[in-house]
Amino acid sequence: MKYIDEYRDEHLVQALAAQIARKITRSWSLMEICGGQTHTIMRYGLDELLPEGIRLVHGPGCPVCVTPLETVDQAIAIASLPGVTFVSYGDMLRVPGTSLDLLRVKADGGDVRMVYSPMEALKLARARPDRKVVFFGIGFETTAPANAMAVWQARRENLDHFSMLASHVLVPPAIRLLLGGPHNQVQGFIAPGHVCTIMGYRQYEAISRDFHVPIVVGGFEPVDLLEAVFMLVAQLEEGRAEVENQYVRSVSYEGNLPAQRLVESVFEVSDRKWRGMGVIPQSGLRLREEFAAYDAERVFPASHLTVAEPPECISADVLQGLKRPTECPVFGGRCTPENPMGALMVSAEGACAAYYRYRRHSAQSAKQKGAA
Amino acid sequence: MCLAVPGRILEAEEYDGSRIAKVQFGGITRPVLLNFVPEAQVGDYVVVHVGFAISRLDAAEAERTFQLLEEMGLLEGELAGSEGPP
Ligand code: SF4
Numbered sequence: 245m246k247y248i249d250e251y252r253d254e255h256l257v258q259a260l261a262a263q264i265a266r267k268i269t270r271s272w273s274l275m276e277i278c279g280g281q282t283h284t285i286m287r288y289g290l291d292e293l294l295p296e297g298i299r300l301v302h303g304p305g306c307p308v309c310v311t312p313l314e315t316v317d318q319a320i321a322i323a324s325l326p327g328v329t330f331v332s333y334g335d336m337l338r339v340p341g342t343s344l345d346l347l348r349v350k351a352d353g354g355d356v357r358m359v360y361s362p363m364e365a366l367k368l369a370r371a372r373p374d375r376k377v378v379f380f381g382i383g384f385e386t387t388a389p390a391n392a393m394a395v396w397q398a399r400r401e402n403l404d405h406f407s408m409l410a411s412h413v414l415v416p417p418a419i420r421l422l423l424g425g426p427h428n429q430v431q432g433f434i435a436p437g438h439v440c441t442i443m444g445y446r447q448y449e450a451i452s453r454d455f456h457v458p459i460v461v462g463g464f465e466p467v468d469l470l471e472a473v474f475m476l477v478a479q480l481e482e483g484r485a486e487v488e489n490q491y492v493r494s495v496s497y498e499g500n501l502p503a504q505r506l507v508e509s510v511f512e513v514s515d516r517k518w519r520g521m522g523v524i525p526q527s528g529l530r531l532r533e534e535f536a537a538y539d540a541e542r543v544f545p546a547s548h549l550t551v552a553e554p555p556e557c558i559s560a561d562v563l564q565g566l567k568r569p570t571e572c573p574v575f576g577g578r579c580t581p582e583n584p585m586g587a588l589m590v591s592a593e594g595a596c597a598a599y600y601r602y603r604r605h606s607a608q609s610a611k612q613k614g615a616a
Numbered sequence: 617m618c619l620a621v622p623g624r625i626l627e628a629e630e631y632d633g634s635r636i637a638k639v640q641f642g643g644i645t646r647p648v649l650l651n652f653v654p655e656a657q658v659g660d661y662v663v664v665h666v667g668f669a670i671s672r673l674d675a676a677e678a679e680r681t682f683q684l685l686e687e688m689g690l691l692e693g694e695l696a697g698s699e700g701p702p
Contacts, residue, residue, distance in 0.1 A: 245642050247622040247661055247673055256685055263688060280619055333666070361667025363649065383666075386620065389652055390666045438620045441663060441671045464620075467685065493678040494663050494671045503652040503670065593619075 247493070251465030252288075260470035261293045267477050271297035273429045274476055275422070275565055277415060278436035279306030279593025280464050286602040288466045298473065301429070301565035302598075304418055305436055307383045307411075308335045308591035310518040310563070313553060315411045316341040319380055320349055322409065322544050329355045329372060331365040332380035335591040340584055362394035369398065369406040378540050381408040386438040388412055388529060389503035392510035395531065395538050409540035410531055413516055415439050416447045417527035423455040427566055432476040434462040434469070437491040442507075444499030448487045456485045463491040510535060519587055520553070520560035557586035562595055569596040576604055620665035622673055623648070625658050639664060 250256075276282060282302045285291055291300050304310050320341045323330035330346070337346040337358060350356035355375070359365055365379040381391040391408065398406040415436060422428060435448055440461045448459045458479035462472030472490040479486060489495055507529070516528025531539040553559070556574045561567040569575050569588065579585040581597050588594035592601075623639040628650060635650040639662065646664075650656050653669045662669035 245622075246624070247678065250682065259688060260685075363667055386665055386670065389670070390668045393649075393651065393668070438663070438665060438670065441620070471681075471685065490681075492681060493673045493675075500652055500670060502654065506652075 248465065251463070251467040253467060257288070257290075257293070257466050257470060260467065260474055261295075264298065264470070264474050264477055265295040267474065267481055268295060268297045269481060271299065272431050272477060272480050273299045273301055274432045274434065274473060275301040275303045275430040276434040276436075276462070276469070277303040277305040277419065278434075278439070278464075279309065279591065279595070279598075280438070281305070281434060281436070281462065281469060282595055283593050283598050284464055284466060284469055286598040289602070290466060290469055293470075294473065298477070300473075302562070302595040303422070303433075303565060304518065304521060304563040305384070305415070306588070306591050306593040306595075307387070307413060308333075308339060309559070309587040309594045310413055310520065311336070311339065311382050311411050311587065312517040312519045313342060314517070315409070316345075318541075318546050319409055320344060320346060321546055322378055322540060323349045323354050323356050324352075325376075325544070327376055329357065329368060329375040329377045330380070331357045331359055331368060331377060333360075333382065334358045336380055336382060338584065339587050339590050362391050363397075366394050366397055366403070366406065369403045370401070373405060375405065376543075377403075377406045378544075379406070379408045381410045381412065384413055384415060384436070384439050385442045385507075386436075388507045388511065389442060389500070392506045395510050395535055396506065398538055399535065404537060407538050407540040407543045408531065410511070410529065411516075412511065412529035413518060414513070414527050414529065416451060417524050418518065418521070419448075419451055420454075421521070421524055421527075422564060423451070423457060425564065427564075430457075430565060432457060432480055433459045434472045434476070435459050435487075437461055437463045437468070437495055440489075440491070440495045440499065442500050442503050444497050445487055445489060445495065446497065446499075452485055452487050458485045459487045461487070461489045461491050461495050463494065518563075520563040554585050559586045559588045559596070562588055569599040570603070572596070576600060620663045620670060622661050622663050625656060625660050625662060628656075628658055637662075637669070639669075 369377040460472045460475045511529035514530045517523045558572045584590045588596035623641040626638045628637040637648045639648040656672045661673040663671045
């Protein structure tokens with residue numbers, strides 16, 4: 245398939261890895277933010293292909309993984325109400341809340357549905373005026389336009405029994421938090437190509453300037469990621485700190501303006517809690533006042549409780565790139581994709597799930613070697 | 617979740633103020649809304665996320681980057697050859 249196969253070309257991948265090896269004179273820690281990129285890195289073993297000096301750290305870029313426990317519990321509470329049809333992207337159904345997950349609600353007779361697009365939730369609402377249809381609108385900037393469209397369209401059609409539980413997060417404030425943290429070791433960032441497809445990369449210029457850190461907007465195929473690493477290494481070795489765009493075939497400087505305009509008219513920026521990272525100021529989107537009737541948080545007011553994560557889960561450190569999933573005491577033991585204890589084990593893009601799928605065996609043999 | 621994949625527009629039609637396309641991804645086709653890429657035409661490749669096209673892939677840019685990369689790959693092949701055993 246065009247735009248896919250050529251970006252998986254093995255010869256090119258090897259050539260890029262060799263170029264990187266030739267370029268580096270010391271070691272560098274780089275972070276990819278997006279879980280989709282983490283997945284590609286693990287799946288194609290790019291981390292093992294790179295010279296030893298390059299350390300890839302995996303950032304908090306999986307919206308499923310950073311949705312706070314309170315919001316998951318709130319979703320479960322709403323989904324359990326009589327008369328409610330609760331609609332969600334598939335990954336979210338298995339995220340453990342404090343005591344159960346959405347799949348459990350479904351098994352107990354709740355009307356919980358999985359969709360691929362928010363427009364399917366809208367279709368359900370059109371077909372079932374007798375139900376309260378609630379859509380779990382999670383995501384980064386990439387997903388915000390689609391979710392905004394569902395709410396916009398619902399108001400246009402007066403679908404008053406449709407609402408959205410919005411849990412939207414924004415990438416740049418999280419990068420700022422990581423870079424400003426006392427333990428930060430990250431020296432260069434691969435910015436998420438699909439977030440930037442929507443938003444452009446203007447916002448990243450200020451970050452690059454303020455923290456003197458190179459940022460390269462990267463795509464999602466192996467060749468994309470290695471080229472992005474190469475561009476970062478070149479900047480670091482030359483002492484530059486600029487924003488560059490590797491993913492030119494999809495990302496423009498300004499981003500997607502029609503999408504931005506719609507997001508702007510439906511959502512406003514607000515503080516938001518990230519699972520494992522706490523409240524980050526101005527890092528989320530909530531529905532504007534004029535869409536209050538479509539805001540599940542206002543339609544189904546819940547008491548806001550603060551809940552604790554399971555004590556074994558080190559997802560906070562993993563999300564900030566301070567620890568690897570394999571350093572978690574319950575990784576692959578009590579915590580597996582079938583029985584996730586933390587959200588990072590649920591979504592295929594979560595760092596723990598990616599390690600479980602592609603690195604479990606090497607982690608085990610390393611442990612055995614260590615024990616021997 | 618943030619997964620977005622490229623596909624090719626096979627046909628597009630107007631429906632209730634939106635343009636809906638039939639987009640081919642490898643062996644399967646799916647309906648995709650074109651609201652955010654009004655410039656996209658039949659035959660174009662678009663990146664699709666949760667049922668919406670979010671960008672039209674720029675063929676000229678892709679071509680240009682790719683040529684650069686291939687030159688790099690060729691160069692690397694020669695270098696590897698010259699460094700290897702005779
Ligand atoms: S392995 Fe499971 S418990 Fe450990 S950090 Fe990852 S998600 Fe949390």
